[in-house]
Structures are given as structure tokens and as C-alpha cells.
Amino acid sequence: xxxxxxxxxxxxxxxxxxxxxxxxxxxxxxxxxxxxxxxxxxxxxxxxxxxxxxxxxxxxxxxxxxxxxxxxxxxxxxxxxxxxxxxxxxxxxxxxxxxxxxxxxxxxxxxxxxxxxxxxxxxxxxxxxxxxxxxxxxxxxxxxxxxxxxxxxxxxxxxxxxxxxxxxxxxxxxxxxxxxxxxxxxxxxxxxxxxxxxxxxxxxxxxxxxxxxxxxxxxxxxxxxxxxxxxxxxxxxxxxxxxxxxxxxxxxxxxxxxxxxxxxxxxxxxxxxxxxxxxxxxxxxxxxxxxxxxxxxxxxxxxxxxxxxxxxxxxxxxxxxxxxxxxxxxxxxxxxxxxxxxxxxxxxxxxxxxxxxxxxxxxxxxxxxxxxxxxxxxxxxxxxxxxxxxxxxxxxxxxxxxxxxxxxxxxxxxxxxxxxxxxxxxxxxxxxxxxxxxxxxxxxxxxxxxxxxxxxxxxxxxxxxxxxxxxxxxxxxxxxx
Numbered sequence: 001x002x003x004x005x006x007x008x009x010x011x012x013x014x015x016x017x018x019x020x021x022x023x024x025x026x027x028x029x030x031x032x033x034x035x036x037x038x039x040x041x042x043x044x045x046x047x048x049x050x051x052x053x054x055x056x057x058x059x060x061x062x063x064x065x066x067x068x069x070x071x072x073x074x075x076x077x078x079x080x081x082x083x084x085x086x087x088x089x090x091x092x093x094x095x096x097x098x099x100x101x102x103x104x105x106x107x108x109x110x111x112x113x114x115x116x117x118x119x120x121x122x123x124x125x126x127x128x129x130x131x132x133x134x135x136x137x138x139x140x141x142x143x144x145x146x147x148x149x150x151x152x153x154x155x156x157x158x159x160x161x162x163x164x165x166x167x168x169x170x171x172x173x174x175x176x177x178x179x180x181x182x183x184x185x186x187x188x189x190x191x192x193x194x195x196x197x198x199x200x201x202x203x204x205x206x207x208x209x210x211x212x213x214x215x216x217x218x219x220x221x222x223x224x225x226x227x228x229x230x231x232x233x234x235x236x237x238x239x240x241x242x243x244x245x246x247x248x249x250x251x252x253x254x255x256x257x258x259x260x261x262x263x264x265x266x267x268x269x270x271x272x273x274x275x276x277x278x279x280x281x282x283x284x285x286x287x288x289x290x291x292x293x294x295x296x297x298x299x300x301x302x303x304x305x306x307x308x309x310x311x312x313x314x315x316x317x318x319x320x321x322x323x324x325x326x327x328x329x330x331x332x333x334x335x336x337x338x339x340x341x342x343x344x345x346x347x348x349x350x351x352x353x354x355x356x357x358x359x360x361x362x363x364x365x366x367x368x369x370x371x372x373x374x375x376x377x378x379x380x381x382x383x384x385x386x387x388x389x390x391x392x393x394x395x396x397x398x399x400x401x402x403x404x405x406x407x408x409x410x411x412x413x414x415x416x417x418x419x420x421x422x423x424x425x426x427x428x429x430x431x432x433x434x435x436x437x438x439x440x441x442x443x444x445x446x447x448x449x450x451x452x453x454x455x456x457x458x459x460x461x462x463x464x465x466x467x468x469x470x471x472x473x474x475x476x477x478x479x480x481x
Contacts, residue, residue, distance in 0.1 A: 033172060040334050041179045048260035050187055052252065055245040056117050057110075057134060057191075061141050062237035064106035067230025068098050069145030074366065076153025077287040092150050092210050098227070099146025106138035120249065133188050140199035147206035153287065159205045170197040232370030236377035243381040247388050247400075254392075263400055265333050266340040269325070270347035270404065278310065278358055286362050293366040296424060303359050304428040310355040311431070312476050315438035316469035322348050322445040323461035343401035345449050350408035352439050356431070357412040360419050372422065380411045430479060437475075441468040 038046070072095040079087040110117075114131035151160055171194045178186030178193075251259045285306050292298035321328065325341050325348075364372040384407045391399030391406075419425045441464060448461050 037176045038179055041176075042184060043261075043334075043336060046179075046184050046187070046261075048248075048252070048257035048264065049184060050191075051260055051264040052245075052248055052257075053130065053134065053187065053191065055241065055248050056120075056131070057137055057141075059238065059241040059245050060110055060113070060117070061106060061138050062234060062241045064109055064138070065102045065142050065145060065230075065234065066098070066227050067233035067237065068095065068102055068142075068227075069149045070233050070365075071227070071230035072146065072149035073152045073286060074290050074368075076150055077155075077290050080154050081287075081291045088154065089210075089213060092154075093213060095146050095150055096212075099143050103139045103142035106142055107135040110135040110138045120245075130188050134191060136192050137195040140195040144195075144199050144202045147202045150210055151206060154210065155287065156205075156209050157284065159209060163202055163205055166201050167198045170194065170201065230370075232374040233365065236374045239374075239378045239381040243385050246385055250389060251392070259397070262337060262340045262397055263343075265329070265337050266344040266347060266397070266401065267404075269321075269329070269332070269340075269344045270351065270401075278354070285359065286366065289359075289362055290366040293363065299363070299423075300426055300428075303363065303425060304431055306359040307356055307427070307431050308434055308479065309476075310359070311352070311434045311438050312472040314351060314355050315434075315441055316465055316472055318348055318351055318438075319441050319445045319468045320465045322442065322449060323458075323465060325449075339397060342449075343397045345401070345446060346398070347401035347404040349439075349442050349446060350405045352435070352442050353408040353412040355438075356427075356435060357408070357415045360415050360425065363419065363423055363425065367423075376411075376415060376418070379414070380407065383407055383410060434475060437471060438468075441471075 038050075042050075072091075076088060076091055076095065079091055111132050114128045117131045118128045148160065148163070151163075174193045174197060175186075175190040178190045180186075182189075248260050248264070251263055285302075289299070289302050292302055322345050325345055326338075329337050329341050329344070361373065361376065364370065364376075384403070387403035387407050388400050391401075391403035393399070395402065416427065420427075444464055445461065448457060448464070452460060
């Protein structure tokens with residue numbers, strides 16, 4: 001096994017960002033069809049029910065997987081980058097053993113804690129049996145996460161792209177017929193079958209590139225370092241999942257499932273869809289950053305290049321999304337979700353800031369300084385929940401979008417200032433220049449949504465997108481020389 005060298009050039013970053021950004025586009029197009037059908041079949045009420053179940057399952061999964069699906073990437077990547085075949089293969093067995101243990105623990109606790117999950121999540125009906133029936137989802141998710149971590153660490157990026165596309169198509173084919181024929185009664189079976197399908201597909205690819213091997217020596221002790229790093233990542237994940245569950249539970253209690261469905265649609269648009277460019281972060285950027293994190297100069301170069309390329313790609317996309325949301329929302333969901341447009345338009349502005357703070361937030365994880373990562377994430381989670389509640393109380397659904405934007409402003413400023421002190425990270429003048437132009441384009445697009453109508457809105461909006469895209473292309477050509 002030859003030693004691999006991290007390539008932090010613009011072209012390399014753009015290549016892998018393009019690969020996984022392209023995969024995300026395919027995922028979004030397929031997901032758009034799925035969400036459209038689900039929204040039409042189940043409406044906001046059913047959409048909200050799915051959201052509550054998923055957020056509860058995420059809390060449980062994050063609480064029981066000990067961060068194996070993330071910390072394993074760093075550990076496997078370290079040995080792989082060194083070209084140490086024997087240690088790489090041994091650690092793959094360690095990851096698989098711990099993934100199985102956490103899967104069994106998670107499934108057991110899902111059954112055991114079902115009454116509490118029902119009590120915390122719903123204010124109407126008894127859904128204890130639903131949570132008990134979702135134990136296989138937690139089990140399959142843990143095993144799948146371990147296999148994906150192994151493939152990220154061993155740089156099987158094309159396989160990861162293929163898995164992602166197959167899984168999203170499979171979710172469409174499996175879930176929509178169940179929703180059509182059984183309505184909300186098909187939600188729990190759908191979640192289980194989709195998780196099983198993802199498990200089978202991921203393991204099929206994973207075992208092909210990294211076959212199962214005999215041996216069980218020192219699995220427990222060798223996995224302790226992975227767990228030490230992972231436990232803080234787990235706590236951060238629990239904090240984030242709890243924050244999302246609290247917000248959805250709050251909205252369900254004060255306004256009902258319809259409002260949960262609307263909020264979830266807006267959150268999905270601005271964070272999941274608008275953030276598709278960030279899909280390459282964990283898959284490609286994190287292993288590269290881990291390989292150079294002990295060299296301050298290379299660390300700065302890696303982070304700055306990632307931020308610069310991310311902003312160049314994301315800026316015109318976000319401008320287009322802000323302008324097109326009045327058309328996009330009915331297409332992605334249905335006319336019943338049109339009320340979410342103002343909320344999503346302001347919330348999308350947060351993604352400009354996320355392109356800056358996200359690469360920085362991977363640094364403490366790459367360095368093994370997981371406590372810093374945990375503290376930063378928990379501060380954001382607390383601020384996020386409080387701001388969402390305040391925003392909703394003041395301005396309704398629009399206020400949640402304002403809160404999301406403000407939360408990211410505070411987080412971005414805090415991360416940049418603190419990390420520049422703790423890790424001596426220095427953002428380049430290129431980052432400042434690209435970010436300034438990007439946020440100006442985004443602010444102009446949002447201003448258009450508030451002040452213009454009719455053909456003038458569309459003419460100026462499309463023109464702004466073209467100018468933004470041309471600016472990104474020109475800067476990329478200039479900086480990549």
C-alpha cells in the first residue's frame with residue numbers, strides 16, 4: 001500500500017467537491033420527486049409526523065454510536081495515509097466490531113426507552129409501539145455508518161458516490177408506494193425498509209473493497225482511542241439532535257404538526273439542499289485536514305483553499321435559490337407549503353457563513369481536540385434553540401428563518417475569533433474578498449424578494465445570478481493559476 005499525499009490544490013478540491021456536489025444534485029432531484037409525492041400524499045401533517053420520528057431516532061442513534069461513524073474516519077485515514085496496510089486492515093476490523101456493539105446497544109435502548117420517547121415527542125396518542133418497531137432502523141444505521149467511515153478513511157470516494165445515489169433512488173422506490181397505499185400507516189415500515197436497503201447496499205460495497213477477515217485480538221483496547229475522540233463528537237451530536245427535537249416538539253406543542261411540517265420543509269431547503277456543496281467536507285476534506293493538521297502552514301493552506309472553493313461554488317447557487325424559491329417550494333413540496341418561502345429565503349443567507357465556519361470546525365476534530373469541538377457545538381445549540389423560540393414568538397414562521405441566520409452569524413464570528421487565537425488559523429485575503437462579494441450578492445438577492453415583483457423581479461434576479469456565476473468563474477481562474 002503506497003503512502004498517499006493530500007492534494008490541497010484548487011483543482012483537486014473542486015474535483016471532489018464537484019463529484020459529491022454532483023451526487024447531491026442527483027440526490028436532490030430524486031429527493032425532490034420523493035418529497036413532492038410525500039407532501040401531496042401525506043400533507044404537512046404527515047410530513048411533520050415523519051420529522052418527529054426522524055429527529056427522535058437521530059437523538060437515539062447519536063447517543064449510542066459513540067461517534068464511531070466519524071472518529072473512525074480519522075483513525076483509518078491516519079494508517080492509510082502512512083501506507084501501513086497491516087494496521088489499516090486491523091483497524092477496519094476494530095471499527096466493524098465496535099459498530100456491531102453500538103448497533104445492538106442502540107436497538108436495545110430504542111425498545112427499552114420507547115415509552116419515554118413517546119412522552120417527550122408527542123402530546124397526543126400513544127406512539128410507543130412505533131418507536132419499538134423502529135429499533136431495526138437504529139441497528140442498521142450504526143452498521144452502515146461504520147462501513148461508510150471505513151470507505152472514507154480508505155479513500156474509496158467513487159464507491160461512496162455510487163452508494164449515495166443508489167440509496168436515494170431506493171428510498172424513493174420503497175417509500176412512495178407505501179405512503180400511497182397505506183398513508184401514515186406506511187411511515188414506520190418505510191423507515192425500516194429504507195434503512196435495511198441502505199445497510200445491504202453499503203455493506204455490499206464495503207465488503208467488496210475491504211473484505212471481512214478473521215481475527216478478534218485487542219478489538220476492545222484498540223478501539224478506546226477511537227471512542228475517546230468519538231465520545232465528544234457523540235455528545236455534540238446529541239446536543240444538535242436534542243436541539244432539533246426540542247424545536248420540533250416546541251412547534252408541535254404550540255402550533256401543531258402542520259407547523260412542524262412547514263418548519264422542516266424550510267430547514268430542509270436551506271440546510272440540506274442549499275448545503276449540498278458541503279457534502280465533500282467529511283468525505284474528502286476531513287481526511288486531508290487530518291493528514292496535515294500537525295503542520296500549521298499546511299493546515300492554514302488547506303482550510304483557506306477549502307473555504308475559497310466552497311464560497312466560489314456556493315455563492316451563485318444560493319443567489320439562484322433565493323430568487324427561485326417561489327417556484328421551487330411548490331415543485332419540491334406542494335402549494336400547501338408556500339408559506340415557508342419568506343422563512344427559507346432569509347435562512348438561506350446563513351449558508352454563506354456556513355461555508356466559512358464549517359471547514360474551521362473540523363480542525364479540533366482533526367487534531368483530536370474533541371472537547372473544544374464539543375463546547376463550540378453546545379454553545380451554538382443552546383443559542384439556536386433560544387433564538388428559534390424567541391423568533392417564532394415574535395414573528396411566527398418567518399422568525400425561525402431570522403433566528404437561523406442570526407445563529408450562524410454569531411457562530412461564524414465566534415469560531416473565527418476563537419480559532420485564530422487557539423490554533424493560530426489565519427484566513428486569507430482571498431477568503432475575505434470572496435466572502436465579501438458573496439454576501440453582497442446574497443443580500444441583493446434577498447432585497448429583490450422584498451422590493452420587486454413581476455417581470456422586473458425575474459429579470460434582475462436572473463441577471464444577478466449570471467453576474468455572480470461569472471464572478472465566481474473569473475476568481476477561480478485567477479486563483480487557480
